[in-house]
Amino acid sequence: xxxxxxxxxxxxxxxxxxxxxxxxxxxxxxxxxxxxxxxxxxxxxxxxxxxxxxxxxxxxxxxxxxxxxxxxxxxxxxxxxxxxxxxxxxxxxxxxxxxxxxxxxxxxxxxxxxxxxxxxxxxxxxxxxxxxxxxxxxxxxxxxxxxxxxxxxxxxxxxxxxxxxxxxxxxxxxxxxxxxxxxxxxxxxxxxxxxxxxxxxxxxxxxxxxxxxxxxxxxxxxxxxxxxxxxxxxxxxxxxxxxxxxxxxxxxxxxxxxxxxxxxxxxxxxxxxxxxxxxxxxxxxxxxxxx
Amino acid sequence: xxxxxxxxxxxxxxxxxxxxxxxxxxxxxxxxxxxxxxxxxxxxxxxxxxxxxxxxxxxxxxxxxxxxxxxxxxxxxxxxxxxxxxxxxxxxxxxxxxxxxxxxxxxxxxxxxxxxxxxxxxxxxxxxxxxxxxxxxxxxxxxxxxxxxxxxxxxxxxxxxxxxxxxxxxxxxxxxxxxxxxxxxxxxxxxxxxxxxxxxxxxxxxxxxxxxxxxxxxxxxxxxxxxxxxxxxxxxxxxxxxxxxxxxxxxxxxxxxxxxxxxxxxxxxxxxxxxxxxxxxxxxxxxxxxxxxxxxxxxxxxxxxxxxxxxxxxxxxxxxxxxxxxxxxxxxxxxxxxxxxxxxxxxxxxxxxxxxxxxxxxxxxxxxxxxxxxxxxxxxxxxxxxxxxxxxxxxxxxxxxxxxxxxxxxxxx
Numbered sequence: 228x229x230x231x232x233x234x235x236x237x238x239x240x241x242x243x244x245x246x247x248x249x250x251x252x253x254x255x256x257x258x259x260x261x262x263x264x265x266x267x268x269x270x271x272x273x274x275x276x277x278x279x280x281x282x283x284x285x286x287x288x289x290x291x292x293x294x295x296x297x298x299x300x301x302x303x304x305x306x307x308x309x310x311x312x313x314x315x316x317x318x319x320x321x322x323x324x325x326x327x328x329x330x331x332x333x334x335x336x337x338x339x340x341x342x343x344x345x346x347x348x349x350x351x352x353x354x355x356x357x358x359x360x361x362x363x364x365x366x367x368x369x370x371x372x373x374x375x376x377x378x379x380x381x382x383x384x385x386x387x388x389x390x391x392x393x394x395x396x397x398x399x400x401x402x403x404x405x406x407x408x409x410x411x412x413x414x415x416x417x418x419x420x421x422x423x424x425x426x427x428x429x430x431x432x433x434x435x436x437x438x439x440x441x442x443x444x445x446x447x448x449x450x451x452x453x454x455x456x457x458x459x460x461x462x463x464x465x466x467x468x469x470x471x472x473x474x475x476x477x478x479x480x481x482x483x484x485x486x487x488x489x490x491x492x493x494x495x496x497x498x499x500x501x502x503x504x505x506x507x508x509x510x511x512x513x514x515x516x517x518x
Numbered sequence: 519x520x521x522x523x524x525x526x527x528x529x530x531x532x533x534x535x536x537x538x539x540x541x542x543x544x545x546x547x548x549x550x551x552x553x554x555x556x557x558x559x560x561x562x563x564x565x566x567x568x569x570x571x572x573x574x575x576x577x578x579x580x581x582x583x584x585x586x587x588x589x590x591x592x593x594x595x596x597x598x599x600x601x602x603x604x605x606x607x608x609x610x611x612x613x614x615x616x617x618x619x620x621x622x623x624x625x626x627x628x629x630x631x632x633x634x635x636x637x638x639x640x641x642x643x644x645x646x647x648x649x650x651x652x653x654x655x656x657x658x659x660x661x662x663x664x665x666x667x668x669x670x671x672x673x674x675x676x677x678x679x680x681x682x683x684x685x686x687x688x689x690x691x692x693x694x695x696x697x698x699x700x701x702x703x704x705x706x707x708x709x710x711x712x713x714x715x716x717x718x719x720x721x722x723x724x725x726x727x728x729x730x731x732x733x734x735x736x737x738x739x740x741x742x743x744x745x746x747x748x749x750x751x752x753x754x755x756x757x758x759x760x761x762x763x764x765x766x767x768x769x770x771x772x773x774x775x776x777x778x779x780x781x782x783x784x785x786x787x788x789x790x791x792x793x794x795x796x797x798x799x800x801x802x803x804x805x806x807x808x809x810x811x812x813x814x815x816x817x818x819x820x821x822x823x824x825x826x827x828x829x830x831x832x833x834x835x836x837x838x839x840x841x842x843x844x845x846x847x848x849x850x851x852x853x854x855x856x857x858x859x860x861x862x863x864x865x866x867x868x869x870x871x872x873x874x875x876x877x878x879x880x881x882x883x884x885x886x887x888x889x890x891x892x893x894x895x896x897x898x899x900x901x902x903x904x905x906x907x908x909x910x911x912x913x914x915x916x917x918x919x920x921x922x923x924x925x926x927x928x929x930x931x
Contacts, residue, residue, distance in 0.1 A: 231737055233737065234733070234734065234737045237733055237737075238730070238733075241729065241730060241733070348556045348560075349556045349557045349560075349596050349597070349598075350556055350557065350560055351558075351750050360757060360760060360761065361761065362761040362762065369761060369762045369763060371729055371758075371761040371762070372761075374729070443726070443727060444726040444727050444754060445726065445750060445753070445754065450726070453724055453726070485730055488730045488731070488734075489730060489733075489734055492719060492720070493719055493720070493721035493722060493725060493730075493731060494693060494720060494721070494722055497722060
């Protein structure tokens with residue numbers, strides 16, 4: 228189609244909203260994979276699980292975003308349990324844990340997906356809220372409110388996590404365990420407990436990200452496959468473990484996808500994530516914000 | 519001495535025993551299929567299944583097929599085309615079914631077409647669109663009221679002509695078998711009517727959000743928007759249209775949106791449907807002998823079994839599949855697939871969706887695709903759809919109940 232500056236501006240605005248949403252669904256992975264070095268390929272499946280839990284709770288009249296927040300402590304405990312199991316069965320046993328860990332987390336993802344199919348079936352689920360189905364008019368531009376809400380929540384989530392990691396003792400300990408685990412041990416802290424805590428936080432973010440996912444659109448049990456490439460691309464593009472980088476990478480991915488969709492077609496948009504990933508790995512393997 | 523009465527009783531008993539023995543030895547006639555009962559087409563599939571179950575009960579009350587009880591074997595394919603070849607292999611090799619019905623929908627049907635052609639089997643099509651176009655299997659008979667892409671889209675383009683002044687068109691189509699077949703035909707018609715294509719988008723089947731595409735449609739300023747989508751996409755597209763808008767110049771919107779015929783989707787979209795002109799198979803007001811009586815029976819059962827309460831779209835046509843098989847078997851006194859196919863090619867069959875005769879490719883010789891416009895639809899009210907005024911029939915002429923209204927954004931309000 229013909230090039231238009233108005234459409235380009237809309238694509239960029241929409242890309243920013245989409246990018247923040249991508250960053251929100253990737254930030255948990257940025258902690259678990261980026262900081263803790265755990266090959267957590269089940270993170271998108273946990274997000275979809277979060278969407279279904281949100282749907283279940285929202286049926287009782289709770290706002291979907293609020294439902295996601297309410298579910299965060301439960302997801303934290305779930306994350307702690309998953310990490311403990313992973314640590315005892317894989318990580319503790321040596322350096323090959325990484326490779327075997329991928330198989331473990333693929334298994335977790337499959338169990339979640341099949342479990343959701345068995346309980347809820349393969350039908351799509353949606354939620355209702357006052358901000359779904361309405362839009363904000365800015366001149367000729369119409370922005371769906373659901374994207375604006377997701378944008379706002381994503382920004383708060385990322386700002387909160389960044390502040391937590393920078394300003395609190397446990398947050399700094401999580402960063403330390405990523406940089407030098409033996410040094411942390413010498414200082415009297417237990418790296419396994421710190422990692423367990425961090426993994427719990429990463430999984431808790433999946434609950435809120437799941438709520439955002441179902442606010443943005445309908446979910447089905449296999450939706451994690453759509454997001455697995457995107458989330459890993461954002462984390463690697465950002466530079467492993469960089470929270471600011473995750474936001475920047477999410478924005479780059481969102482804006483690029485939006486422009487590609489506008490100019491070249493919807494079929495090309497999914498290829499953007501992997502294209503960017505290959506480009507970054509070739510030019511700057513440590514990622515945009517990695518050291 | 520044995521009396522005549524005793525002799526008769528003994529003879530009758532022996533005769534009965536012999537014949538019932540034969541019946542037992544032959545066993546029931548097995549009719550098998552896969553039906554999407556979950557997934558994107560699940561809402562329609564469950565309703566269609568209920569109609570077929572009603573036919574099985576009816577035919578068994580009439581004594582079955584060739585005096586043998588009909589057993590109905592069904593598996594859920596989850597609207598997943600990857601599952602249908604293995605399901606049909608199981609139906610044929612493990613369940614040893616006598617007659618086959620295709621799953622509902624083009625996408626789940628397409629993968630089994632080579633299998634049935636290779637094995638020379640009769641396959642009753644179930645609302646597929648041009649599933650037999652490439653395979654050209656001469657034992658395929660579709661129950662859907664369409665033929666080629668022109669037969670499907672003709673009503674939509676005639677409605678556009680009635681509104682007048684349309685010069686440009688936008689196409690939005692799912693990147694899969696059904697939508698692409700339909701899109702190719704629609705593009706040819708648009709070309710023949712000198713409509714300039716200003717936007718064309720084939721989206722991947724896993725697309726969740728359509729905001730970007732609807733923004734692009736709006737920017738392209740088309741006069742007509744032709745959408746070819748599957749149920750989940752249709753819902754997401756209509757929601758995005760509601761949020762973003764398609765522009766006040768759009769005269770006509772819709773065409774080939776699957777899902778807008780399913781009651782749960784119609785109920786959930788409510789007023790968002792208003793103004794859309796879309797295809798259908800049956801809407802209230804269309805007269806076919808026996809259809810109203812069937813729908814009354816269906817509605818009673820649907821309420822108990824919690825499936826599509828109205829059942830306008832698929833159930834009558836699925837009941838018709840049973841009627842077609844029943845008439846062919848009764849006429850030929852055979853379950854041989856070649857014999858049945860030969861009879862179906864030569865004869866017209868009377869069903870609750872009217873008389874059906876097939877062309878050489880197994881599609882309806884006289885297609886009757888309905889193009890109807892949603893009007894005055896309110897939110898959360900299933901019963902309103904029983905009123906003919908909620909879906910005004912624009913095409914074909916013999917069923918017409920009103921004139922098309924436009925432009926789209928105006929009719930929506």
